[in-house]
Each structure stands twice: as structure tokens, then as C-alpha cells.
Amino acid sequence: MDRRHKMMVIRCVLGLVAVVAIYLIMAKPKGESAGAQIQQDLSDHPIYSTYHFSPLEGVVRIGIQPFWVFAANLAEAMRRDRLLTEDLTTLGLRLEFYSFLKGPDINFFMEKGQLDVGMSGYLPTLRQASRQDVVVAATMDRNFYDLVAVKALTIKDLEGKNIGFTPGSDAHHALVEALLLTGTKANLVPLDGNEMPAAMRSGQIDAGIIWEPVASVLRLDNPGARVVYRSRWASFLYFRGDFAKAQPQAIAAILAALARASRWLDEDSDNVVASSRWAIDACRALAPTDPLVLADFITQSKKANILSGEPVLLESDMDDRGLLASAFQFLKDEDMIPAGTEWEKVRATFDARSMESILSEPQKWRLNRFDYENKEEWQ
Amino acid sequence: MSRQSVEYPRVSWASQRSLRFWMILVFGGLSALVVISVSLVRSFGLPSLGIEGDYQSFQRREVIRLGLVADLKKELLQSWLRERLGDVSTLADDPEVQADVFTIVESIQKGIAPSAMAAMPEAIRIASRFRSTSRYYSAIEAMYLVDALSGEIIVSSLQGNLGRGPDDREQLKSIVESRQDNSFLFVGSNNNGGNRSMIIRRSVHGLDGDMHVAVLFSRIDIDAVLMPILSNGGGLGLSGEVLLTDKDRHLLTPLEQPLTDGGVASEKYRLDSLPISLASSGKEGVLFTEDYRKVPVLAAFRHVNLESGTGWGMVVKQDVAELRKAFIRRLTVSLWVGVAGVVVVFICCVAFARTLTAPLRRVTGAALRLGNGDFSQKVPQATGYREVTELTTAFEGMAGYLKEWDATLNREIAFKTEQLNNEFAERKRLMAAIEQTGEAIILTNEKGIIEYVNPAFETVSGYSRVEAVGQTSSILKSGKQDEAFYRNLWETILNGRSWQGRITNKHKDGSLYVEDAAISPVFAPSGKIVNFVAVKRDVTAHIRATEDKARLEEQLRQAQKMESIGRLAGGVAHDFNNMLGVILGYGEIVQRSLAADDPLQEPVSEIVKAGQRSAALTRQLLAFSRKQVLQVGVLSLNDVVRDLEKMLRRLIGEDIELTLSLDERLARVMADAGQIEQVVINLVVNARAAMLHGGKLIIETVNVELDFDYTQDHPGVQPGWYVMLAVSDTGCGMDKATQANIFEPFFTTKERGKGTGLGLSTVFGIVKQSGGNILVYSDPGQGTTFKIYFPQTQIEPQANDVLVAERKRSIDENLSILVVEDEAPFRKMVERMLKNLGYHQLFFAASGDEALRLVEGKKMKPDLVITDVVMPGMSGKELVARLRENRPDLKVLYVSGYTDDFIDHHDLGHPETPFLQKPFSVRQLAEKIEEVLLSG
Structure with a gap:
């Protein structure tokens, strides 16, 4: 190693130490750990306390996130997939969908055994995989988190500013990583995604890192707001372990429905428009929120569709230097997962073969046949 | 009077500057400040107020511009990639x-050689489609169809490479097996001159959609198509560059600049710069950072997503130095314009100031002359501005007015000056008096804060003027007066009255002193109290002298009292001794004359014993009155104490711990050892009585020097070296009243009948008679210490100071003895004693004269004369002197009731002078007569 490389390594190490120290100060402005913030008891949540999770054996309970381009499009398509309904009926099952504001909320109810299937970003997925017996079987979508800021052009311009983020989300990881890499000190303000537009309007935050469609709402809502930083993420579909063991056929049907939905959305941009309308309706049904601009939702959904591809688990995501390994280390550093959790054990919960098997038999799983309820009314 | 003679008062630098200077400075300076401020604000804004300047706008614009360029490049790249995927997908999904692929694969499975496939109509159709696609997009170098099972090329857009596969077959193998559709693979330039290429993979399924039968590859020359998309194209200036890497940060495009070490980055070179790391790991944004050359750049980093789920990193960057160049050029121009504006403003200010100040300078000249007393000077008519004309006119009027005033003022000044001089002289005298007076004077304000003190105060209090001024008079507080005292004082003076009294104050060094003070308020003309003045005299020395005098008088009174008591006791003892002599003498005679079994023997014996006890009491009285005969010798008090130690331990008992602390270098004293023993015993007995429940008794000896100060406080004591004998106990102690009387005879604190009250008076008498001094220190409950001081002596001790005749002599019955005694009963008693002893040649005389007559008339020659010392008429000493005129060897024995006659008045102080103390027994008389007769 020559002198230049040595200096670079030393600088990197020193920089890392410095930014870790800065992060330790910044990331916990209220003396409360991020881990503590995401471990809330949601039993009395104003929205979720109204849900009645079916206790029947023949019901498959799926937790979805409407405030989430493009996973919401996929989920809403699956909800309306008559072929999926048919497959499950054959198995003596039926589906029930429950909407949530963010991934950690889905995990809370899955941990209580009230949900069988969940979908969330990589950080909540990893966290659940380290805490509960789950099977991660498919990639839902791929997109970017946007750090939207007013009066700032680069991350460094956010020095000392208030930045909204959702604790325990992928955006949390992306934000901390960005601040560390650029050596920026900022005040982190924990907020749910749907709270962020109001917070930025009121001046409570100067910037917010969030996924679509809220990122677009922030940009449209605040003149001069810009995306100063973006970070790629992936989201996953996962099943409770005991459910996966008991209902392998149901899992295959659900994975096939996901692959089908992906292909359906890929087939025609009109399908993206239709699914976006369904997703917006689901958003409005879930929580009063800022008016979502349909056109923008559709635009973002189209972009996300281009990025997403087939819903398979990619080896590049799961290798030891990939996105998931990096996020796993972040969770450990933040004490958001048990200290003794091993990466290999978490890695083993990711099952790529099921989806690959389904994709290799498109005829059998009717991957190229599309039959969705109410699709026509959006044409 | 010339202008040069004007003397300007000493004023600040600012006041010495001219109006023109200030006009130029203020207007010019302010204008320059405004121009510079505006220029700076315009250039750099006010970030704290959220106001953007040109620099921020420039930065914002550049960041946005670079971001847009990066977005455009990314969009172009992704569109191009999607198009190329579309090319492949169109074919693969047709x-x-x-159907044709399925037929070909079936044929292969049936054993048809790959070389024969080219003739198959299906292969010809597919190859034709390949070629038409390649023609449509010229950058496509080749398209292959590869059998999924064997991995061999079954259809190719190129001639002659069926079966054996392309040169890059090995490179294709991995993606054939990966089953990852829509994936991209970069292939470097090869040795055969092949271009850098990109290969796109796509599976071809059977018609049922499930069977994966073949893989379609499209190979594209990226240097021909990709590089133009990513090239600078001029939009990024001279230093702009677009970098593209794969997900592992390996370069996909060549670098335009050399590396920091001068080297050229080869293909697959791994870039370590921050924006590339961010972009390749899926991040997007804009940063000011350093590039691979370590040059500051503005970099927009983008992540290019690929269908396979991975992505490339793209960085669009431009050197900061180039970006700033335009801004700096604009800033420079702006600054120069600003400077030019400032110069113009200054020039205008100078010109305007000169015009404005010219008439003022003329008026100023006139004013200066006026100021120098030249009132006859005509004020010049200045022209220019209305204000100046008005000023000139007003100034002329003022000059006339001033002229009149000048004369009046001069008279006033002369009068006031004389008045002030007188007052000043008077105050100076007054001040000198205050400063030089012996009384301390303090001036305070109405709150008691000291404003002035005179030198006498400094002397008395120890505080310098600097230390005292600013303090309150409480710095002198001694704590000897209570709060009520001060309250009364303040009430008095605050009510406008004077206060007089005596105060004990504290000196700076902490010592106390007493002052007679008079404190008075000082009123302002309004009647309000503005100051307090205190005049004080230090009377400490006077009080001390008075107290000393009283104390010495008291001591003298005490000494005189003791002396009187001594004389009284001595006198009484003398008479008692005479009478006791008779009682004891006759008692013994009667006792001797009675038979041993005579019934009167016991009563007579009791009479003799009572007489002996009375004689003992009388001896103690004599000791107190210092009228004993001392057997004085040179001795060490240590020896006396050590000899007594055993006896003293028995005396005090086991409850009391005796400690001796004896100075081994103790000097010697002239004293009677027996009497000193008596002193020690009496003091020890006294201590024992004070320690009924046990305690400690310490006897100490030490050499001490009593200085002049000590002797001043103890009349009768001479300065010099003494030996101190101290007896200390831890007993009950005594109060001052008891201490005042303890040395008086018959004074006792014991119960009646328990003590004679003569112990300490005996000690007192012995000490005084030995030339010493005794002091007592005691407090109730704190024990008692007696300190006795004996003068040291330099005389060496002799072996036998007191010679005792050991020789015995038988009684010479023919011895002629003349007894001279004025007391007839005593004379008769001596006669009976001498006869009892067997002497019969006895002659008696009642006085000295009678004795002389008897000797001279009867011509007798007495062998021994026994004479009283004090007698009416001739004393014993005179008688002996007369008798020894003829008989120098005449033996004489003096007797006396007390010793002062013998020692003091008759100057018979030699220790060898025979003397017998009244009363005495027959035996004592016999021994003394024998001693006298045997003496030389």
C-alpha cells in the first residue's frame, strides 16, 4: 500500500470516527434512542385500534402501506387480482388487507400474530427477520428516498437544520448514512410520513427524507424545495414463519400474484394509472392527509415501475457488501436489534428460490394472464 | 496680536481636526462604506438574514445546472439502455x-450439427432479423442466439461463427448460467482489435412460456454510442467530465485527466472518490468535494438503475476554480466600479468642504483674535452663504458685548481673586492646625464613611489615611462597647447634638486603646447634616499609669499590712516567750523536783507540754515575723528537695502523684536548710489539703532572671538572677479573695480546729527573711502554684557552716555566772534552773547598769554572763561591750524573746554569737552554757 492509499485509509477511519461521534450526538437529540422510538405500543393507535384482525384459520391477513409508491400499486393490484382470489379459494382461504402508515407498524401486529404477510422497506424487514421467525420471499419494488429541503442545495447546506425522518425506516438509515458521509451535523426530528408536509409548512423542519408520494407532496407544497439527496432502497414481501410452513401453496399463490401484478403494471402505463388511483383511495381511507396529486403519483409510479423489474431477490442485495448487510450493521449499531443477532441467521430468512421457481413456470402460475376487479372504471 | 500666539487648550485628537477634515471623512467615508457594503452585500448577501448575494446565486445556479446536466445524462443513458433492451426483448418475445427457436433447439436435441443449422429456414429467418436489427442500429456489432443447454451459438448475425462460439464466449458463459435477464456485461477491447463492448442478455422462452430454450445476446460497441452520450460536449466547460462506473466502482469510461501520480487509469480501474462511491451505491445528489485528482470540484452524482436490479454510478463534475472564475471576474469589475465611485465621492467632498469652510475660516480668524483679547479687531464681512453672513453679524454684536463684559469681568475677577486668596490662606492655616494637632480628627460623610483623617489619627490607630478613607469608623470597633452604646451615640449625633465620651477602640495591630472622644455633626447651609467630625485623644497611657499606681499602692498596702502583722506577732511572741520561759522553766523544775511516782507528776507534765506547744506556736509566729535566728548557709534547693522526697511521698499518700522537675544546673542560694525544708513541707501539706481526692503534685526548680519590668510589678524585688522553687498541685484552687489573705497568720479555709492558719504565713516569713519573694497563682478548680524566688549566690559552700561543739564538759559547780534580766520572774526562773543544774556561784542584775555596778562593786569576775538583749537603759550588747573592756575573753550567752533585737537592733548577726531563744528548757540552757564555755 503506497503512502497515498495509507493516508486515504487513515482519513477514512478518522472521518468515520468523527462522523460516528457526530451522529451519536445528532441522531438522538431528545435523549431517546431510535430503537426506543420505533418500539411503540400501537394497541391504542387511533387508526389501528379500529381494525378487527380476523382470527379465522381460513383468512390470510396482509399488511400493506398505501403511502408508498410503488409497493402500494402492487398491493392494490393484488387486492383486486381475481386469479389470486381463485387460487386461495381453491385452498379454502381468503385474503384480508390492512393498511398501515409504515413498516414498523406492520411488524408490531405481525409480531402479535395478527398479520400473516407484510411488506416494508429493507430496514423494517431486517429488523423483523432478526426478531421473529419470518420468510422473506420477494422484492416488492426499488426506488429512491428523497431528501427534500427548502433553501438548501447540498446536504452540507443542512448543517444545524432540522430534518424530519421516520424512525426505523429505510429513510432513517439513508439519512444517517448521508450525514455521516458528508460530515454534516443536523437535528433529527422523528415524524411519520403523513405528518411531514405539515411540519415543513409550519417551519418545524427544514428538510425531510421520505419516500414517494410524500416526497412529491413536499416538493409541490413548498416553493423552492429541492431534492438535495436521494438514496436507493428496496422493499420486501415477507411471511410469518409458522404461516409459511403451514400454507406453502398460499405463499406460492401470493408470490405469483405479486409477479403477475408486476408484469401487469409493466405491460401498459394505463395499468399504472389505474393502480395509482386505487393507491390514492387507500391513502385517503387510511388517514386524513394532504391532498395527493394523482398526476404526480402516477408519474412517480411510472418511474418506480421502470426501476423495479421482476420481484426476485437479488444476490447483489444480499451479499456481504450489499445494501442489506450495510443496513444490518446500522441496526446493530443503533441497538435496534438484539445484540447477539448474527448476519448469517438473518440472511438465511431470505428465500429467493420460491419466486425464481414461480417465474420459471409462467404458464402454470398464469403470470401473463391478467384479471383485475374494477380496472375498467379507471380506463 | 498675531494668530500664532493663540494657545489651544489640550483637547482630544478628534477635536483638533478641522470641519473640512470631518466633512471629507464623514461624507466620503460613509459614501465609501455604503458603496463597499452594497457591493459586498450584492456579492455575498447576508446569510444571517436569508438574503442571497451573487455568490450564493452563482452557487445555486451552478449546483442546479450541474444537477440538470447529470439528470439529462442519466436520462439519456437510461433511455438508451431501455432502447437496447427493447431491441433484444422485441426479438426474444416475438x-x-x-417458434423458430423452438424448432432449432428441437433439431439440436435430435442431433443436427450446429454447422448445418445455418441452412435451416428458421435459422435463416432469425439471422435475417438479427441483421436487420443491426442495420437499424449500427452500433450493434453482433447478435447471437445461444442454446441454453449446450451453450453453443446456434444463430449469429455474423458469418461463420456458429457452433464454435464468439471470441467472448467465455465471458458470455457466466451470464448464460446466471439466468439473469436484461443484464449488462462490459467487455474490454481484445487483442484482435475488437472494440470495448457491452453485451445484453435475454432468455428466449418456448411458446408455452415456461420452457427456457435459448439465450439471446446483443453486443454493442459502446465507444461508438455510449461515449458520445456521456461526453462533455462543451456544456461543462473546459474542466467538466462525466464518469461512469459499475456497481463496484470500476471505470466504464476513460478518465480525461491523469491521476495524481501522473498515471493513466486503465479499464476496470477502481475509483475511490466520494461521489463515485455514493453514486455506485445508489445515492444521488450534489457535493462540493475533491475528485480523483484531489482537485476541488462540484460533483453531481447519479445512480443509473439497470433492469437487473443493480446499477452504475455516474458523476458529472466540474472544477470549482473554473466555476468561480466567472464570478470572480464579475466581482472584480464590481469592486473596481465601487472604488471609482468612492474616489469621485471623495473628490466632490473635498471641493465642497473647501467652498463651505472658506468663510468660516475667516470668521474663525477674527474669533481667534478676539480670543486673544483684541476686541478692537473689526470682524470681516464674509460672503458666501446666508448662514455665514448671519454668523458674521451675530459675531460682530457678540464682540462688542464681550468687550464690555471683559472690563466688568476683570474687575470682578480681581475682587474675587483677593477674596479667594484670603479664604485659601485661612483654610491653609486651619488645615495645618488640624494636621498638626495631637488630637485624632476624623471627618466622615453623613453615612459614617471616612473622608478625612489627620496624621494624629494615623499615629493613634495605626491606619494610614489611604487605608482609612472610604472605610467606616467601625474598623476601630473593639467589641468592648455594646450595641446600645453605639445606638445611643448615633442617635445623639443624628439628632444634631454632640456626643462626648470614652471609647475603647482597636488599633490596626489588634491592640486596644482608650480615647476621650467628641463627635459632632457638621451642617450644610440648608441645615442638613453633611458630615460628622470626631476629635479624639488617646488616654490609654494615662489610664494605665493611674491603674499601675493604684495597683502598686495596693501592693504596698499589703506589704505594710503584712509587716504590721509581723511586728504585732513578733511583739506578742516576745512577751509570750518571756512568760512561757517562766512557765516552762518552773514547770520543769517542779517536774524534776517531784518523785517519779508523785501524783503531781502528771499535772505538771501537762503544764510543760502545753507550754511547749505554746512555744512552738510562738516560734511559728516568729518565723512569720521573720524574727528567727537562721542558720544560713550556701545550699542547693535540689539537695533539700531530694532529701525530703521520701518523707514527702509518705506525707501526701498514694492518691497523689509527686513529680520532681529539678534543674540539674541549678544555682545555689544562701538560706537556712531547715527553714527551706519547713517551707517545702508546709507547701506540700497545703497542696495535699487541696487534693482530697488525689491529683498531681509537681515540685520544680529552675534558674530564672527577673527583669526590670517584673520588679516594677513586684515592689521590693531587685532585678537579677534567682532560683525558682515552684510547688504546683491539681487541687481545688482558690479565688482571688482567698489568695489575698493566705499569708496572714491564723487565716485558714479549714474547719475550725483543723489547722492553725500559720503554715503559709510561716512560709511567707521564712522566704522574706531569706531575701526571697513568693507568689501564688490559682483559680478555682484549676489548681495552685506557689513560686518562690531566692537570690542566687556565687559563694562556694563549706564543709561545716554551722559548727556544733561536740565536746562535752562536766559542770563546773564553781563557775561564776552573772544573769542580767529585767523581767524579775524570768530572772528568778533562770536562777532556779541554774541552781537545778548545779551552779551556785550566781549573781543577778535587773539591768545593765546594775550588772556593771555589781561587777565593779563586788570586784567579782564572772566566767559567764547570761544577758537579755533588750532591757531598759543599757542593752545587753552595750553591757557586754563594757564588761569586755576589761575582760575581752568574757563568755556571754544572749537570751531574748525574739530575734530582731538580737540581730537587727544590736547588730549581733554573726552566726557564731551564742544566743538562746526564750523560752527554753533546763536542758537547752545547760547545752547552750556548755557550748559557750567550750567555744574558743
Whole structure:
């Protein structure tokens, strides 16, 4: 190693130490750990306390996130997939969908055994995989988190500013990583995604890192707001372990429905428009929120569709230097997962073969046949 | 009077500057400040107020511009990639192609050689489609169809490479097996001159959609198509560059600049710069950072997503130095314009100031002359501005007015000056008096804060003027007066009255002193109290002298009292001794004359014993009155104490711990050892009585020097070296009243009948008679210490100071003895004693004269004369002197009731002078007569 490389390594190490120290100060402005913030008891949540999770054996309970381009499009398509309904009926099952504001909320109810299937970003997925017996079987979508800021052009311009983020989300990881890499000190303000537009309007935050469609709402809502930083993420579909063991056929049907939905959305941009309308309706049904601009939702959904591809688990995501390994280390550093959790054990919960098997038999799983309820009314 | 003679008062630098200077400075300076401020604000804004300047706008614009360029490049790249994927997908998903591929694969499975496949109509159709696609997009170098099972090329857009596969077959193998559709693979330039290429993979399924039968590859020359998309194209200036890497940060495009070490980055070179790391790991944004050359750049980093789920990193960057160049050029121009504006403003200010100040300078000249007393000077008519004309006119009027005033003022000044001089002289005298007076004077304000003190105060209090001024008079507080005292004082003076009294104050060094003070308020003309003045005299020395005098008088009174008591006791003892002599003498005679079994023997014996006890009491009285005969010798008090130690331990008992602390270098004293023993015993007995429940008794000896100060406090004591004998106990102690009387005879604190009250008076008498001094220190409950001081002596001790005749002599019955005694009963008693002893040649005389007559008339020659010392008429000493005129060897024995006659008045102080103390027994008389007769 020559002198230049040595200096670079030393600088990197020193920089890392410095930014870790800065992060330790910044990331916990209220003396409360991020881990503590995401471990809330949601039993009395104003929205979720109204849900009645079916206790029947023949019901498959799926937790979805409407405030989430493009996973919401996929989920809403699956909800309306008559072929999926048919497959499950054959198995003596039926589906029930429950909407949530963010991934950690889905995990809370899955941990209580009230949900069988969940979908969330990589950080909540990893966290659940380290805490509960789950099977991660498919990639839902791929997109970017946007750090939207007013009066700032680069991350460094956010020095000392208030930045909204959702604790325990992928955006949390992306934000901390960005601040560390650029050596920026900022005040982190924990907020749910749907709270962020109001917070930025009121001046409570100067910037917010969030996924679509809220990122677009922030940009449209605040003149001069810009995306100063973006970070790629992936989201996953996962099943409770005991459910996966008991209902392998149901899992295959659900994975096939996901692959089908992906292909359906890929087939025609009109399908993206239709699914976006369904997703917006689901958003409005879930929580009063800022008016979502349909056109923008559709635009973002189209972009996300281009990025997403087939819903398979990619080896590049799961290798030891990939996105998931990096996020796993972040969770450990933040004490958001048990200290003794091993990466290999978490890695083993990711099952790529099921989806690959389904994709290799498109005829059998009717991957190229599309039959969705109410699709026509959006044409 | 010339202008040069004007003397300007000493004023600040600012006041010495001219109006013109200030006009130029203020207007010019302010204008320059405004121009510079505006220029700076315009350039750099006010970030704290959220106001953007040109620099921020420039930065914002550049960041946005670079971001847009990066977005455009990314969009172009992704569109191009999607198009290329579309090329492949169109073919792979075409049902006709799928059917033909299926037929070909079936043929292979049936054993047809790959070389024969080229003739198959299906292969010809597919190859034709490949070629038309390649023609449509010229950058496509080749398209292959590879059998999924064997991995061999079954259709190619190129001639002659069926079966054996392309040169890059090995490179294709991995993606054939990966089953990852829509994936991209970069292939470097090869040795055969092949271009850098990109290969796109796509599976071809059977018609049922489930069977994966072949893989379609499209190979594209990226240097021909990709590089133009990513090239600078001029939009990024001279230093702009677009970098593209794969997900592992390996370069996909060549670098335009050399590396920091001068080297050229080869293909697959791994870039370590921050924006590339961010972009390749899926991040997007804009940063000011350093590039691979370590040059500051503005970099927009983008992540290019690929269908396979991975992505490339793209960085669009431009050197900061180039970006700033335009801004700096604009800033420079702006600054120069600003400077030019400032110069113009200054020039205008100078010109305007000169015009404005010219008439003022003329008026100023006139004013200066006026100021120098030249009132006859005509004020010049200045022209220019209305204000100046008005000023000139007003100034002229003022000059006339001043002229009149000048004369009046001069008279006033002369009068006031004389008045002030007188007052000043008077105050100076007054001040000198205050400063030089012996009384301390303090001036305070109405709150008691000291404003002035005179030198006498400094002397008395120890505080310098600097230390005292600013303090309150409480710095002198001694704590000897209570709060009520001060309250009364303040009430008095605050009510406008004077206060007089005596105060004990504290000196700076902490010592106390007493002052007679008079404190008075000082009123302002309004009647309000503005100051307090205190005049004080230090009377400490006077009080001390008075107290000393009283104390010495008291001591003298005490000494005189003791002396009187001594004389009284001595006198009484003398008479008692005479009478006791008779009682004891006759008692013994009667006792001797009675038979041993005579019934009167016991009563007579009791009479003799009572007489002996009375004689003992009388001896103690004599000791107190210092009228004993001392057997004085040179001795060490240590020896006396050590000899007594055993006896003293028995005396005090086991409850009391005796400690001796004896100075081994103790000097010697002239004293009677027996009497000193008596002193020690009496003091020890006294201590024992004070320690009924046990305690400690310490006897100490030490050499001490009593200085002049000590002797001043103890009349009768001479300065010099003494030996101190101290007896200390831890007993009950005594109060001052008791201490005042303890040395008086018959004074006792014991119960009646328990003590004679003569112990300490005996000690007192012995000490005084030995030339010493005794002091007592005691407090109730704190024990008692007696300190006795004996003068030291330099005389060496002799072996036998007191010679005792050991020789015995038988009684010479023919011895002629003349007894001279004025007391007839005593004379008769001595006669009976001498006869009792067997002497019969006895002659008696009642006085000295009678004795002389008896000797001279009867011509007798007495062998021994026994004479009283004090007698009416001739004393014993005179008688002996007369008798020894003829008989120098005449033996004489003096007797006396007390010793002062013998020692003091008759100057018979030699220790060898025979003397017998009244009363005495027959035996004592016999021994003394024998001693006298045997003496030389």
C-alpha cells in the first residue's frame, strides 16, 4: 500500500470516527434512542385500534402501506387480482388487507400474530427477520428516498437544520448514512410520513427524507424545495414463519400474484394509472392527509415501475457488501436489534428460490394472464 | 496680536481636526462604506438574514445546472439502455422467433450439427432479423442466439461463427448460467482489435412460456454510442467530465485527466472518490468535494438503475476554480466600479468642504483674535452663504458685548481673586492646625464613611489615611462597647447634638486603646447634616499609669499590712516567750523536783507540754515575723528537695502523684536548710489539703532572671538572677479573695480546729527573711502554684557552716555566772534552773547598769554572763561591750524573746554569737552554757 492509499485509509477511519461521534450526538437529540422510538405500543393507535384482525384459520391477513409508491400499486393490484382470489379459494382461504402508515407498524401486529404477510422497506424487514421467525420471499419494488429541503442545495447546506425522518425506516438509515458521509451535523426530528408536509409548512423542519408520494407532496407544497439527496432502497414481501410452513401453496399463490401484478403494471402505463388511483383511495381511507396529486403519483409510479423489474431477490442485495448487510450493521449499531443477532441467521430468512421457481413456470402460475376487479372504471 | 500666539487648550485628537477634515471623512467615508457594503452585500448577501448575494446565486445556479446536466445524462443513458433492451426483448418475445427457436433447439436435441443449422429456414429467418436489427442500429456489432443447454451459438448475425462460439464466449458463459435477464456485461477491447463492448442478455422462452430454450445476446460497441452520450460536449466547460462506473466502482469510461501520480487509469480501474462511491451505491445528489485528482470540484452524482436490479454510478463534475472564475471576474469589475465611485465621492467632498469652510475660516480668524483679547479687531464681512453672513453679524454684536463684559469681568475677577486668596490662606492655616494637632480628627460623610483623617489619627490607630478613607469608623470597633452604646451615640449625633465620651477602640495591630472622644455633626447651609467630625485623644497611657499606681499602692498596702502583722506577732511572741520561759522553766523544775511516782507528776507534765506547744506556736509566729535566728548557709534547693522526697511521698499518700522537675544546673542560694525544708513541707501539706481526692503534685526548680519590668510589678524585688522553687498541685484552687489573705497568720479555709492558719504565713516569713519573694497563682478548680524566688549566690559552700561543739564538759559547780534580766520572774526562773543544774556561784542584775555596778562593786569576775538583749537603759550588747573592756575573753550567752533585737537592733548577726531563744528548757540552757564555755 503506497503512502497515498495509507493516508486515504487513515482519513477514512478518522472521518468515520468523527462522523460516528457526530451522529451519536445528532441522531438522538431528545435523549431517546431510535430503537426506543420505533418500539411503540400501537394497541391504542387511533387508526389501528379500529381494525378487527380476523382470527379465522381460513383468512390470510396482509399488511400493506398505501403511502408508498410503488409497493402500494402492487398491493392494490393484488387486492383486486381475481386469479389470486381463485387460487386461495381453491385452498379454502381468503385474503384480508390492512393498511398501515409504515413498516414498523406492520411488524408490531405481525409480531402479535395478527398479520400473516407484510411488506416494508429493507430496514423494517431486517429488523423483523432478526426478531421473529419470518420468510422473506420477494422484492416488492426499488426506488429512491428523497431528501427534500427548502433553501438548501447540498446536504452540507443542512448543517444545524432540522430534518424530519421516520424512525426505523429505510429513510432513517439513508439519512444517517448521508450525514455521516458528508460530515454534516443536523437535528433529527422523528415524524411519520403523513405528518411531514405539515411540519415543513409550519417551519418545524427544514428538510425531510421520505419516500414517494410524500416526497412529491413536499416538493409541490413548498416553493423552492429541492431534492438535495436521494438514496436507493428496496422493499420486501415477507411471511410469518409458522404461516409459511403451514400454507406453502398460499405463499406460492401470493408470490405469483405479486409477479403477475408486476408484469401487469409493466405491460401498459394505463395499468399504472389505474393502480395509482386505487393507491390514492387507500391513502385517503387510511388517514386524513394532504391532498395527493394523482398526476404526480402516477408519474412517480411510472418511474418506480421502470426501476423495479421482476420481484426476485437479488444476490447483489444480499451479499456481504450489499445494501442489506450495510443496513444490518446500522441496526446493530443503533441497538435496534438484539445484540447477539448474527448476519448469517438473518440472511438465511431470505428465500429467493420460491419466486425464481414461480417465474420459471409462467404458464402454470398464469403470470401473463391478467384479471383485475374494477380496472375498467379507471380506463 | 498675531494668530500664532493663540494657545489651544489640550483637547482630544478628534477635536483638533478641522470641519473640512470631518466633512471629507464623514461624507466620503460613509459614501465609501455604503458603496463597499452594497457591493459586498450584492456579492455575498447576508446569510444571517436569508438574503442571497451573487455568490450564493452563482452557487445555486451552478449546483442546479450541474444537477440538470447529470439528470439529462442519466436520462439519456437510461433511455438508451431501455432502447437496447427493447431491441433484444422485441426479438426474444416475438412468437415467430420463439417458434423458430423452438424448432432449432428441437433439431439440436435430435442431433443436427450446429454447422448445418445455418441452412435451416428458421435459422435463416432469425439471422435475417438479427441483421436487420443491426442495420437499424449500427452500433450493434453482433447478435447471437445461444442454446441454453449446450451453450453453443446456434444463430449469429455474423458469418461463420456458429457452433464454435464468439471470441467472448467465455465471458458470455457466466451470464448464460446466471439466468439473469436484461443484464449488462462490459467487455474490454481484445487483442484482435475488437472494440470495448457491452453485451445484453435475454432468455428466449418456448411458446408455452415456461420452457427456457435459448439465450439471446446483443453486443454493442459502446465507444461508438455510449461515449458520445456521456461526453462533455462543451456544456461543462473546459474542466467538466462525466464518469461512469459499475456497481463496484470500476471505470466504464476513460478518465480525461491523469491521476495524481501522473498515471493513466486503465479499464476496470477502481475509483475511490466520494461521489463515485455514493453514486455506485445508489445515492444521488450534489457535493462540493475533491475528485480523483484531489482537485476541488462540484460533483453531481447519479445512480443509473439497470433492469437487473443493480446499477452504475455516474458523476458529472466540474472544477470549482473554473466555476468561480466567472464570478470572480464579475466581482472584480464590481469592486473596481465601487472604488471609482468612492474616489469621485471623495473628490466632490473635498471641493465642497473647501467652498463651505472658506468663510468660516475667516470668521474663525477674527474669533481667534478676539480670543486673544483684541476686541478692537473689526470682524470681516464674509460672503458666501446666508448662514455665514448671519454668523458674521451675530459675531460682530457678540464682540462688542464681550468687550464690555471683559472690563466688568476683570474687575470682578480681581475682587474675587483677593477674596479667594484670603479664604485659601485661612483654610491653609486651619488645615495645618488640624494636621498638626495631637488630637485624632476624623471627618466622615453623613453615612459614617471616612473622608478625612489627620496624621494624629494615623499615629493613634495605626491606619494610614489611604487605608482609612472610604472605610467606616467601625474598623476601630473593639467589641468592648455594646450595641446600645453605639445606638445611643448615633442617635445623639443624628439628632444634631454632640456626643462626648470614652471609647475603647482597636488599633490596626489588634491592640486596644482608650480615647476621650467628641463627635459632632457638621451642617450644610440648608441645615442638613453633611458630615460628622470626631476629635479624639488617646488616654490609654494615662489610664494605665493611674491603674499601675493604684495597683502598686495596693501592693504596698499589703506589704505594710503584712509587716504590721509581723511586728504585732513578733511583739506578742516576745512577751509570750518571756512568760512561757517562766512557765516552762518552773514547770520543769517542779517536774524534776517531784518523785517519779508523785501524783503531781502528771499535772505538771501537762503544764510543760502545753507550754511547749505554746512555744512552738510562738516560734511559728516568729518565723512569720521573720524574727528567727537562721542558720544560713550556701545550699542547693535540689539537695533539700531530694532529701525530703521520701518523707514527702509518705506525707501526701498514694492518691497523689509527686513529680520532681529539678534543674540539674541549678544555682545555689544562701538560706537556712531547715527553714527551706519547713517551707517545702508546709507547701506540700497545703497542696495535699487541696487534693482530697488525689491529683498531681509537681515540685520544680529552675534558674530564672527577673527583669526590670517584673520588679516594677513586684515592689521590693531587685532585678537579677534567682532560683525558682515552684510547688504546683491539681487541687481545688482558690479565688482571688482567698489568695489575698493566705499569708496572714491564723487565716485558714479549714474547719475550725483543723489547722492553725500559720503554715503559709510561716512560709511567707521564712522566704522574706531569706531575701526571697513568693507568689501564688490559682483559680478555682484549676489548681495552685506557689513560686518562690531566692537570690542566687556565687559563694562556694563549706564543709561545716554551722559548727556544733561536740565536746562535752562536766559542770563546773564553781563557775561564776552573772544573769542580767529585767523581767524579775524570768530572772528568778533562770536562777532556779541554774541552781537545778548545779551552779551556785550566781549573781543577778535587773539591768545593765546594775550588772556593771555589781561587777565593779563586788570586784567579782564572772566566767559567764547570761544577758537579755533588750532591757531598759543599757542593752545587753552595750553591757557586754563594757564588761569586755576589761575582760575581752568574757563568755556571754544572749537570751531574748525574739530575734530582731538580737540581730537587727544590736547588730549581733554573726552566726557564731551564742544566743538562746526564750523560752527554753533546763536542758537547752545547760547545752547552750556548755557550748559557750567550750567555744574558743
